[in-house]
Amino acid sequence: MKRFGKGLLAFVSLMMVVMIAGGIVVQADVMFTLPWRISNPDFEEVDFSGAANAGAPGIYYVHQNKVTGWSTASPTDLIEVWQDPNGKGVPAYSGQNFIELNAKDNYPIYQDIQTIPGTTLQWGFAHRGRDGVDEAGLLMGAPGNLQLIATADDGNDAWGYYTGTYVVPPGQTVTRLTFLAISTASGSITNGNFLDAVTLTIDVPGSQIGDYVWYDTNGDGVQQRDEPPAVGITVDLLNSNGNVVASTQTNDLGGYLFDDVAFGTYNIQVHLPLNGTYQYGFTKQLAGDDSTHNSHVDAAGMIYGVQSTLNGYYVDNDAGTITYSNAVIEKIDGDNQTPVAGAVFDITDNFGEVITQVTTDAQGKATIGSLATGTYHATEVAVADKYQLLTEPIDFTIGFESNESVIVTITNYLKRGSLEVVKVDDIDNNKLLAGAEFQVSDVSGDVIATAISNNSGLANFNNLLPGDYILVETKSPNGYQLNSKALNFTIPENPNGAVVITVENSKLVLPATGVNNDVFLSVGILISGGSLLALFLLRRR
Structure with missing residues (x-):
């Protein structure tokens, strides 16, 4: 309780106790002095950093x-x-x-x-x-x-x-x-x-049992200064037999008090707002570590076992109200933009409790009904094997006094595969070849990726969607013939390890001239003989 200053009540006049026919009642001249809503009255709450x-x-x-x-x-x-x-x-x-x-x-x-x-x-x-x-x-x-x-x-x-x-x-x-x-x-x-x-x-006068009712607009179960009071809410005081002995309504600040309550044990019933537009409920009971700032009523709006003693006061009976709405998970295949059925999610509230588990239907949808105001986390626990399982929860918020379903779009992507090309000599497969260039195309002929074999003879293509592909060598290693054969391969759904293709290359051979060595020898003899004959004739002259 904060609005009336819990624990700081002081008597102004003495209570007069009168014994009447086997019961104890309190006369109506009881007065309490309550600190009002002033903050930091002694100027003790000062942050001197940077002063x-x-x-x-x-x-x-x-x-x-x-x-x-x-x-x-x-x-x-x-x-x-x-x-x-x-x-x-x-x-x-x-x-x-x-x-x-x-x-x-x-x-x-x-x-x-x-x-x-x-x-x-x-x-x-x-x-x-x-x-x-x-x-x-x-x-x-x-x-x-x-x-x-x-x-x-x-x-x-x-x-x-x-x-x-x-x-x-x-x-x-x-x-x-x-x-x-x-x-x-x-x-x-x-x-x-x-x-x-x-x-x-x-x-x-006579304030002994009371507190404050507020709208918990963020659903965290704890009062914040910007959360409004619930005005005009009916609150009943019940005796140990369950009979209503007093009834009141919250004032302009959300406060309520029952005056001059007799000695005994009581229960408090806080009623929900009478508004046909929204479905109201009560926030989580006893959330957080500070009992003066949280809600004490249970899900039915009840607080049990409030003890009233002579000269006593009980002003820590807060109640926070929330509204309910729905959320719809829409599960989408991020690669094909199609619904994903069979995805399973744990829905956790802001207090860390798993409140339900849902599974998407054939349309990729799962409806979560009657969610109280607050923040939630959708954690994917199962999905079809061909998809990557989400590792981080998806957060969404149910707003206060909203009748619109919250749409939570969650995207899954297909598992990717990889191709490993091993480039070797066709005669010696243990000889690995670097510098070969390859390209991978889809069945439509669109180039997806290119790679060059490294010193280990490997060319790797990663992040390939499941489907059919064509591998083509576009440049051979130095000293080798181009292997222009197109090789088909498939990345399966739910791939397990890389697809491996070994591509062989043959060494280059010098081209043949087509002339016999004997012909070269005969031509040489003729040229030499002609030269000697010409020299002899010149000397005779």
């Missing part, structure tokens, strides 16, 4: 995003945070941190708080001057319509503490709590007006 020193030890300029809950209108986005101890010797009123208004310029700090119109809030804050008497103001109201509620005037010798009340006007569901520097003893509006220990409480 700039403001001139002395223990004094920092901190970006407003690192001061939980608080904002500033300053264009610098800075809030001046002091620590105790610090270089100026100023102690904190409570805790270790406090702030000085106006870090570098004259702008207020503020916090927007959800409020219930008509309720009376008790406010309080500690104020102190820096160099003398400083004056600051408290303003409250709707954003854009603030009214001065109180002023604080204090010197630098001690903290002053101020309290008062504020009645939330009709229709005002957000109230801005604002602190503004009015004047300082130093004369510089940026030097002075320390602030600490801001409080905001509400008096609730």
Whole structure:
């Protein structure tokens, strides 16, 4: 329970116990003071990483995003945070941190708080001057319509503490709590007006059993600040016999309370929203590690065994609601764009539980009905042997208040095969040949890939889809004849190992001239004889 401040209730007036005819009842003058929805009231939640020193030890300029809950209108986005101890010797009123208004310029700090119109809030804050008497103001109201509620005037010798009340006007569901520097003893509006220990409480009569109902829009079973309250939800209080002894509805902030509950054991029944458009249910019970932020009701909206004792209070009975919708897995063959039947998926919710298993039909579809709001994981556990099994889950989300089925398209690809070509000498098959070029084509003649045999005589073609192919040598190794024979091969479905084809090449042989060696010898003799005859005739002349 967070909306009413679990564990921080304090008595304002004593409970009057009256014994009546064998039973114990509680009179209606019981009052509890509840801390209201102010965040970081003591300025203790500050992230000082990256903060700039403001001139002395223990004094920092901190970006407003690192001061939980608080904002500033300053264009610098800075809030001046002091620590105790610090270089100026100023102690904190409570805790270790406090702030000085106006870090570098004259702008207020503020916090927007959800409020219930008509309720009376008790406010309080500690104020102190820096160099003398400083004056600051408290303003409250709707954003854009603030009214001065109180002023604080204090010197630098001690903290002053101020309290008062504020009645939330009709229709005002957000109230801005604002602190503004009015004047300082130093004369510089940026030097002075320390602030600490801001409080905001509400008096609730006879509040003993109650909590908060919200819409768990992300389905994780844990309350987040951006998840809306469930307004107008009926909540029943039942005695140990199962009889309804009180009934109420959640207010504008999703809260409910049963006042002046007698001593005994009770059960709580939270009803689902009455909306014919969507199918509602309850989120996972006791999710996460923080019981103040999760849902306590079971799937039927029940909380059992709530003990009510005199002077007791029980405000940790949260309930988160979700909606249901469907998802449809559409399984597609990524290579042929056809449905894949027989694929089996485990469906796991965001809490790690396998909630169902589905199998795709002949159209490649599997419907998962009545899924609660949240994130899911589809893990493929089986598929036809010819496909590659998916190794990573596919995530999908069921949105809140949606009647449309979520389509989850999941693609499988056929298992690929490979071809290994072994290039050898046709006479000596142990002689492996490098430099042979090959191409693989499909039966339509389209070239799929090319490869060259390496020093081990191997040319590899990988990632081939199942089907029929043609292997052709396009270039022979040096000193060998081209083997131009086309070789057909098939990559099977669900291939197991590479297809191996051995291709032989024959060595090149020098071409024959067609002339006998005796002819060459005769021609040589004739030429020699002719030369000698010519020489003899020349000498006779």
